[in-house]
């Protein structure tokens with residue numbers, strides 16, 4: 001905390017003039033917020049303007065700073081058009097509608113729904129498959145049928161309720177008219193019957209909700225697991241083409257949306273349909289004349305309601321998308337906070353976020369106004385309907401065409417019909433949304449990768465020599481088919497020898513490693529292991545047992561050091577983990593941590609230094625004792641001291657293995673058995689360090705360039 005008087009120019013200058021602060025509501029909010037946190041030393045009454053006596057806490061400072069950036073941003077932003085005006089006029093021009101509360105409640109829920117949705121427009125619209133849904137529902141069929149029966153029963157009882165209410169009212173009316181008989185005795189039987197009906201209806205409702213929620217949750221859990229499994233199986237090219245956030249969205253919000261729709265459509269859909277039909281029959285039995293009137297008026301009102309409802313929902317969806325867009329900006333900034341900090345771009349990120357938030361606030365505000373107008377109109381219409389029914393029913397009663405009980409039954413039954421019809425119209429929209437969410441989930445469930453995870457031959461490890469041949473390889477990345485990276489590329493990695501590839505940046509060195517890992521298949525030519533096409537070998541065996549891969553920026557998982565190293569071989573004992581760590585020069589620094597091997601490394605290993613992370617990654621690769629080791633610029637991100645320690649570990653790790661080194665710093669590959677220089681997607685020079693130097697070709701040129709740039 002610091003004194004307000006000492007606040008920056010920004011803080012003092014903005015407080016009183018700020019439009020936001022001057023709003024009563026906002027000040028109250030701040031008071032509440034700050035008092036709650038106990039950080040407010042001087043009470044700031046809502047009638048008081050802030051003075052220099054005021055002590056400002058950290059949240060206030062941050063908030064004011066944000067306001068400044070926001071104001072600067074808004075100066076640069078074009079003004080958003082007044083959607084509110086357009087928006088009020090739209091629905092106001094439409095016919096007033098009946099039974100909208102359900103719709104309104106639905107829209108209100110949407111306003112606050114911050115679940116990110118996919119904003120990106122898809123080229124191909126995935127299709128919903130009933131057959132796939134059936135596969136998920138089938139194991140829970142019994143529970144689902146049970147839920148349907150119970151929901152049906154509850155709906156059937158709901159139809160009875162208005163009729164029985166009518167009986168009850170008739171008893172009351174008769175008693176008042178005749179002033180004879182025993183009131184309690186007369187009312188007891190219909191009241192008890194009605195009470196029993198209420199009880200049974202409640203039981204059935206609880207029953208079907210329990211069953212349905214069980215089915216929904218289990219189906220959603222099965223879908224999540226299956227989708228996750230399916231995503232993990234996909235080609236690396238699939239992940240090049242799709243954003244991780246969008247894939248995670250399918251696992252979370254799409255399945256959530258599908259589950260909600262599934263439950264809602266079954267429970268409310270069934271109930272509403274049954275109630276609509278049943279209550280219409282009841283209405284007709286009670287009074288055919290009054291029913292005739294209702295049949296004319298009700299569909300028009302419900303139709304108008306559905307129209308406005310769908311308009312509001314569309315707006316709500318747009319608002320949601322805008323919220324998701326804002327969340328995306330925040331997500332990116334927070335996820336890359338170190339880069340943001342390193343470039344001092346906090347203000348720019350805040351500006352961008354604030355601009356998106358402002359747009360979403362404007363949209364949600366417009367939506368809120370629309371809902372308010374909608375609700376006001378619907379209340380008027382609803383009350384008019386009741387009034388109209390009483391008016392028409394009263395005249396029928398005057399002619400003795402209707403009893404008071406009948407009128408009561410009619411009122412309740414017609415309300416039930418209105419409610420059911422409105423709910424059906426909402427459900428229709430919900431079903432469409434649920435089906436498109438389901439379709440997005442199913443799209444990836446049924447997607448087959450071109451490189452399977454498992455399946456194919458294995459070479460007995462004892463007889464595996466580790467010779468690799470790249471023969472006439474042509475390759476373009478699937479996401480950029482026009483850009484050929486490797487052209488008739490040929491290279492042999494002899495068993496137990498170290499081969500280094502050097503060359504210009506972007507020349508395709510890492511691509512060679514990716515093909516050996518079978519992250520992609522070449523479009524032409526063949527990669528062979530011990531003379532066998534690797535496409536005939538089991539990819540999981542190849543990656544899990546034969547190849548160890550150490551990259552420039554190793555990614556660790558947010559678990560313990562022990563678990564991170566064991567990731568290379570899940571069955572490894574603690575002793576094996578430690579042996580691998582020793583081989584990777586990591587044991588000493590690991591045991592130096594207070595928690596030793598149980599030290600949690602933080603998200604992506606953020607609590608470790610680059611050299612430490614790299615050594616854990618080396619241990620992780622070595623624990624599987626691979627015959628082939630790929631080092632993709634494994635030391636290029638390290639400082640001289642870390643590089644020395646890691647290089648020392650690597651030198652030990654490479655002994656007795658076939659090694660492919662992809663190098664930037666030429667000093668690290670001098671001892672390689674063969675150095676290949678890549679240019680234009682093929683190898684243009686090959687030989688030992690001394691051979692190539694004496695040749696005076698491209699390699700010698702690269703060495704000269706690095707030396708003149710200060711690299712050894």
Ligand SMILES: Nc1ncnc2c1ncn2[C@@H]1O[C@H](COP(=O)(O)OP(=O)(O)OP(=O)(O)O)[C@@H](O)[C@H]1O
Nearest residue numbers: 240477479480485504505506507508509510511512
């Ligand atoms: N996943 C990918 N999808 C599409 N293109 C890619 C992909 N990865 C790399 N590329 C492109 O392929 C080319 C070769 O990339 P590669 O990473 O193999 O080069 P490199 O020689 O290892 O470069 P550097 O030395 O800078 O790491 C580059 O033009 C790059 O833009």
